[in-house]
Amino acid sequence: MKERFVEVLAKGGRMETFVTHPEQGGPFPPVVFYMDIWGVREELYDLARRVATVGYYAMVPDFYYRQGKVRSTFINDKGERISLNRLSEEEQAKVLVPARKLTDTMVVEDSGAILKFLRDGHEPVKPDTVGSIGYCMGGRHVMAVGVAYPEHFKASASLHGTSLISDAPDSPHLHLAKLRGELYCGYGELDHYAPPPMIEQLGELLKPCPVRYTHAIHKGAEHGYALPDRDVFHKQGAERDWELIFAMFHRMMPPSVPK
Numbered sequence: 434m435k436e437r438f439v440e441v442l443a444k445g446g447r448m449e450t451f452v453t454h455p456e457q458g459g460p461f462p463p464v465v466f467y468m469d470i471w472g473v474r475e476e477l478y479d480l481a482r483r484v485a486t487v488g489y490y491a492m493v494p495d496f497y498y499r500q501g502k503v504r505s506t507f508i509n510d511k512g513e514r515i516s517l518n519r520l521s522e523e524e525q526a527k528v529l530v531p532a533r534k535l536t537d538t539m540v541v542e543d544s545g546a547i548l549k550f551l552r553d554g555h556e557p558v559k560p561d562t563v564g565s566i567g568y569c570m571g572g573r574h575v576m577a578v579g580v581a582y583p584e585h586f587k588a589s590a591s592l593h594g595t596s597l598i599s600d601a602p603d604s605p606h607l608h609l610a611k612l613r614g615e616l617y618c619g620y621g622e623l624d625h626y627a628p629p630p631m632i633e634q635l636g637e638l639l640k641p642c643p644v645r646y647t648h649a650i651h652k653g654a655e656h657g658y659a660l661p662d663r664d665v666f667h668k669q670g671a672e673r674d675w676e677l678i679f680a681m682f683h684r685m686m687p688p689s690v691p692k
Contacts, residue, residue: 462686467571488688595611621654
C-alpha cells in the first residue's frame with residue numbers, strides 16, 4: 434500500500450488530505466471520506482486503508498483546515514473514544530465549536546476542489562465516478578455533495594448521518610431529485626438523530642428520485658455505531674454496512690486490481 438498527505442488547493446486555503454491506494458495496478462476509482470465532528474484522525478485513516486486495499490484511491494480531507502489543526506479526543510479507561518453524549522457539558526461545547534463553524538456550503542465548495550484535484554492528472558485515479566462515505570455530520574455532507582455534483586458522486590454512503598432532513602435552507606433533502614447513481618444510508622435503531630419518522634420520510638422523498646436508495650437499520654445500535662474505536666461500536670451493524678457499501682462500489686465503480 435502507498436499512503437501520504439497531500440494538499441488540495443481549496444477556496445479557503447490548503448486542505449491537508451490523507452490519501453492511500455494499492456502499490457500495484459491502477460488507475461483507481463476514488464473514494465472520499467467525510468469526517469464526523471471529531472475531525473480527522475488515525476481511526477478514519479484506517480477506514481480509508483480498508484477501502485484502498487481492495488483497489489480504490491481513498492481520501493480523508495481535513496475539512497476543519499480553515500480553523501487550523503482541530504483534533505478532539507476523549508478516551509475512557511478501556512481505551513475507547515468517548516461519545517459526545519457521555520461527555521460533560523463543557524467538553525461537549527468544546528467539541529461542537531469547530532463543527533458549528535463548518536457549513537455545508539463550505540464542504541460543498543471544498544468537494545469541488547477535490548474533484549479538480551482528481552481531474553488534474555497527477556494522481557492514479559479514474560476521476561469520472563467518485564464514491565463517498567460520511568459519518569455523523571459527514572453523512573449529511575455526503576448527501577449535500579451528491580446533490581451539488583451528481584455527475585461525479587454516484588456511489589454515496591451516509592452512516593449515522595445527522596440532520597438529513599432539517600429546516601435549514603440548504604438542507605440536502607430539498608434537492609434529492611438531483612441525486613444520481615446510488616445512495617446507501619446506515620442507521621442505528623437507537624440513534625436519536627435519526628428517529629423512525631425521519632427515516633420513513635426520507636425514504637418516501639427518495640422514491641420518485643432517479644437514484645437507487647437502500648438502507649439498513651441496525652438493531653440495538655446507537656449514534657456513532659460504525660466507528661471501530663468508539664465506545665458504542667456495533668460490529669455487526671458496521672460489517673453489514675461494509676457489505677452493502679462494497680457491493681454498491683462494485684456496481685458503480687469497479688475496483689482496479691493488478692493484472
